[in-house]
Amino acid sequence: MFYQIINSFLSFTLGLLTASLIDKYSKIFYFHFKNNKKEKKTKKEPNENQNKDSLSNSFIIVVGVGGVGSHVVMSLLRSGIKKIRVIDYDTVSLSSINRHAFALRNDVGKLKTRLIKEYSKKLNPNITIEVIDDAFLEENFDNFIKEGNPNYVIDCIDDLKSKIDLIHYCTINKIKIISSMGAAGKTDVTLLRYIPFNLLQGDTMGRRLRYQYKKKYPNENLPEMLCVYSLEKNEKGLSELEEHQKENIEMYRINFNERVRTLPVFACLPAAFGQIISFIVLGEIIGYFNINDVIKENKNDIKIPLIGNVNIEKLIDDYKNYEVNKMGFDEKKLFFVYEDFLKVAKAFNFCSSVSCISGNKMRFVRWRPFNSPSPDNLVIMNKSEMHSLYNVKNEDDLIYTFGKENVERIDNIIKNQIKI
Numbered sequence: 261m262f263y264q265i266i267n268s269f270l271s272f273t274l275g276l277l278t279a280s281l282i283d284k285y286s287k288i289f290y291f292h293f294k295n296n297k298k299e300k301k302t303k304k305e306p307n308e309n310q311n312k313d314s315l316s317n318s319f320i321i322v323v324g325v326g327g328v329g330s331h332v333v334m335s336l337l338r339s340g341i342k343k344i345r346v347i348d349y350d351t352v353s354l355s356s357i358n359r360h361a362f363a364l365r366n367d368v369g370k371l372k373t374r375l376i377k378e379y380s381k382k383l384n385p386n387i388t389i390e391v392i393d394d395a396f397l398e399e400n401f402d403n404f405i406k407e408g409n410p411n412y413v414i415d416c417i418d419d420l421k422s423k424i425d426l427i428h429y430c431t432i433n434k435i436k437i438i439s440s441m442g443a444a445g446k447t448d449v450t451l452l453r454y455i456p457f458n459l460l461q462g463d464t465m466g467r468r469l470r471y472q473y474k475k476k477y478p479n480e481n482l483p484e485m486l487c488v489y490s491l492e493k494n495e496k497g498l499s500e501l502e503e504h505q506k507e508n509i510e511m512y513r514i515n516f517n518e519r520v521r522t523l524p525v526f527a528c529l530p531a532a533f534g535q536i537i538s539f540i541v542l543g544e545i546i547g548y549f550n551i552n553d554v555i556k557e558n559k560n561d562i563k564i565p566l567i568g569n570v571n572i573e574k575l576i577d578d579y580k581n582y583e584v585n586k587m588g589f590d591e592k593k594l595f596f597v598y599e600d601f602l603k604v605a606k607a608f609n610f611c612s613s614v615s616c617i618s619g620n621k622m623r624f625v626r627w628r629p630f631n632s633p634s635p636d637n638l639v640i641m642n643k644s645e646m647h648s649l650y651n652v653k654n655e656d657d658l659i660y661t662f663g664k665e666n667v668e669r670i671d672n673i674i675k676n677q678i679k680i
Contacts, residue, residue: 314545315340318411321404323347323396323426325372327359327525328440329416331534334361337380337387339542344380345390346373347404359530398425406433412541415439416534420465424473427457431483436551438537441465441489443530451491452532454540456555458482460599463489467599471635475595482597484555488536490529565602567610567640568620576601579624583633593632600635607677613639613670614662627670630654636674 318341322329325348336344352363352370362375373391380389392404396417405413405426413430415437417423423439430437439457442465458481460466466489470482544551565572576598583589601624611618613627621643629649631637641649652658659667 312340314547315542316342318545319343319345319408320412320414320541321345321347321410322414322416323405324416324418325376326350326356326416326418327530328443328533328537329414330359330361330363330372330376331531332414332416332538333376335535335538335542337383339538341542342386343388343390345392345408345410346376347392347396348372349393349395358527359525361531361534396422396426398429401425401429405429405435410435411545413437414537414541416537418442420469420472423469424476427473427483427485428477428480431485437483437485438540439485439487440533440537441469441487443490443533444525446490446492446529447526448490448492449528449532452488452529452536453491454486454488454536454554456484457487458484458597460487460489463491465489467603470597470599471595474597478592478595486540486551486554488533488540565605565610567605567622568618570620570622572601572605573598575622575624582623589633596633596635600638603678604635604638605640607673608640611640612642612645613673614641614645614666617642625649627674628652628655628658636678638678639670639674 320336320341320343322333322336322344325333325346329346329348333344333346348371350372352360352367352372352375354365354368357363357365357368360372362379363370363372367375371393373393377389377391380387390408394400396404413426413435415423415426417426427437427439429435441460441463457466457470460470466487473482540551543549567575576596579601580591580594580596583594584591604624609616612622619642622640623643623646624638625641625646626633626649627637627639629652648661652661662670
């Protein structure tokens with residue numbers, strides 16, 4: 261039964277694909293979600309009437325109703341959710357029609373939120389759609405988010421600052437939230453995954469988001485909310501404008517004073533992101549699975565890597581203690597998260613950045629001691645190499661100590677594999 265639900269989701273979402281591919285992707289998602297579900301059931305699953313009541317009595321807020329968010333809303337509307345609040349001040353542009361669930365060409369210039377409200381009333385007059393199309397500012401969160409006691413907040417925002425503010429607000433107010441990472445520039449729907457935010461790896465937006473979150477709230481742990489992301493490495497650049505676009509450029513601008521050229525978006529990906537998010541939220545509402553169990557299972561699945569024979573977490577603690585206790589650096593300004601260290605370790609193959617040899621006396625250390633600690637000023641060295649850094653006071657000293665070729669090689673790895 262559940263496989264058929266996913267199949268119907270993807271049939272609607274991935275209309276450009278053949279039936280055989282839809283069936284293939286449905287099975288991939290089915291087994292992925294099935295394996296993430298807690299196998300030992302501790303309570304009786306809700307019956308059909310309870311499921312309907314749970315859905316119709318739920319109140320969900322969707323923040324950002326562009327490519328991903330619009331498909332989330334579409335699924336919620338068609339799954340029996342009777343009260344939804346949509347928040348977005350953006351309008352439909354020509355460039356967004358290929359990925360927006362509600363927009364047609366004659367909707368260009370219309371507010372996305374109003375478009376959704378018009379559609380929902382045609383679909384079901386009994387659905388309550390609350391529309392907020394004001395600027396999404398932190399001072400408005402009590403009215404925008406807290407009012408009405410939502411069962412869930414779904415974050416589909418592109419802007420990092422707003423995303424951080426929303427996640428933090430929901431976390432401190434104990435409001436359930438799930439977040440979407442970036443769908444732009446991705447093409448492979450089979451690489452979509454969900455994982456707790458604090459364990460997320462391999463996603464560019466996720467990495468930047470965690471870094472900025474930790475920078476803004478240095479004394480707080482990263483939230484354990486679930487997020488949906490792609491394992492696919494984004495190597496696409498900004499799309500080029502075609503000649504007919506250049507003739508009427510304002511029609512393709514997403515927002516006033518923002519760039520016209522954007523990352524290319526394959527229509528299937530935002531839709532798939534939206535359907536997975538909807539599935540997670542709806543699945544928890546009807547009792548299909550408990551998100552806390554999913555978070556716990558993901559934690560237990562994380563294997564802590566070694567550098568030499570030393571646990572990487574031990575080396576992280578050693579580094580932070582060294583910077584704070586020996587170098588007197590302000591702990592609140594050490595804006596590092598676990599993945600920053602892991603990314604450095606992987607970039608240098610868990611070996612010394614200088615000698616490329618592994619050993620038991622390895623340490624994380626600042627590459628340029630005369631610059632402040634940061635993820636892109638971090639390398640691995642053995643004890644003797646680390647001692648050589650004591651006399652490095654400037655760039656010339658660094659080249660003299662380790663050689664120009666080594667410095668250029670390490671800088672190139674930092675630039676291409678580590679730098680945020």
